[in-house]
Amino acid sequence: MLIDTHVHIGTILDFEMREEDVIYSMNRYGVDFSLVSGVNAAEFDHNGQRIPDALQTPQNQVFESTLRFARRYPDRIGVTPWxxxxxxxPDDGFIRLLEENRELVYGLKLHPFHSRVAPDDPRAEAVYEIARRYHLPVVSHTGGCEEARSVHLYNAALKHPDISFVMVHMDLGSDNSEAIELLGKADNLYGDTTWVPVKSTLKAIERWGSGKLLFGSDNPIDGPDTYLHNKTGDRSLYQEYFNEFRAMISPEDYDNIMYRNAARLFRIDLK
Incomplete structure (x- = not known):
């Protein structure tokens, strides 16, 4: 069993992530279930510049397109709306979409790097109200700018102890040490493996145990074979997770990280 908690569809900036690539990769590399958000909800580019309104897609429209994908594969695709x-x-239309498709929605997605709004900013409180009302975890990109530092998600987790929060990337582009330290300071705070070196994941397991970590990948950011190689053809980090990592930890720890923790946190029915 393998659950990928961090998958995307959509096209914006230099991202082009196709639905067919998600399904292809899941079939080829043995991924049983993926949690998906739509990248075309990004509001700022990689340099922190606002994307022109003409190139943006309204939030509810992105939500609808992700839901359509999940409806085609309800046993394999879940939605974490961006x-x-x-x-x-979030407006009445968003709530209506959520309530009418509740069985397809597994969490809510924040991206402070592409929204330039920190998770502990008051503007995020409307999201947490929804998360609480519908018992949804909140997953958030961490790393790359001040707003996206893991400490801001930690602050939100402390303020909202009844909501589960996931630090996607555990501070992308860093040595992950700050995020790993924060993992143990809030019971409702978790980390995912997206672009996280195996050595950092091993440190997190040693420090806090395997119950704090979830497998995630950003698939298919490097194309349909993201799980196999990057855009330059070099072996993907995820091949190490699929292969060598298994021998580095106990079978129970491996299963926790690769699917059990995700199934518990997001209430995914393991069939």
């Missing part, structure tokens, strides 16, 4: 915190607030 929340556009800078310019939009």
């Amino acid at each position: 929340m556009k915190l800078y310019a939009e607030t």
Whole structure:
């Protein structure tokens, strides 16, 4: 069993992640279930510049397109709608989509790097109200700018102890040490493995145990074979997770990280 908690579809900036690539990769590399958000909800580019309105897609439209994908594969695809915190607030239309498709929605997605709004900013409170009301975890990109530092998600977790939070990337581009330290300071705070070196994941297991970590990948950011190689053809980090990592830890720890923790946290029915 393998659950990938961090998968995307959509096209914006230099991202082009196709639905067919997600399904292809799941079939080829043995992924049983993926949690998906739509990248075309990004509000800022990689340099922190606002994406022109003409190139943006409204939040509810992105939500609808992700739901359509999940409806085609309800036993394999779940939705974590990307929340556009800078310019939009979840409205009645968003709530209606959520309630009408509740069985397809497994969490809520923040991206402070592409929204330039920190998780402990008051603008995120509307998201947490929804998360609490519908018992949804909140997953958030961490790393790359001040707003996306893991400490801001930690602050949100402390303020909202009844909501589960996941630090996606555990501070992308860093040595992950700050995020790993924060993992043990809030019972409702977790980390995922997206672009996290195996050696950092091993440190987190040694420090806090395997119950704090979830497998995630950003698939298919490097194309349909993201799980196999990167865009330059070099072996993917995820091949190490699929292969060598298994021998580095106990079978129970491996299963916790690769699917059991995700199934418990997101209430995914293991069939």
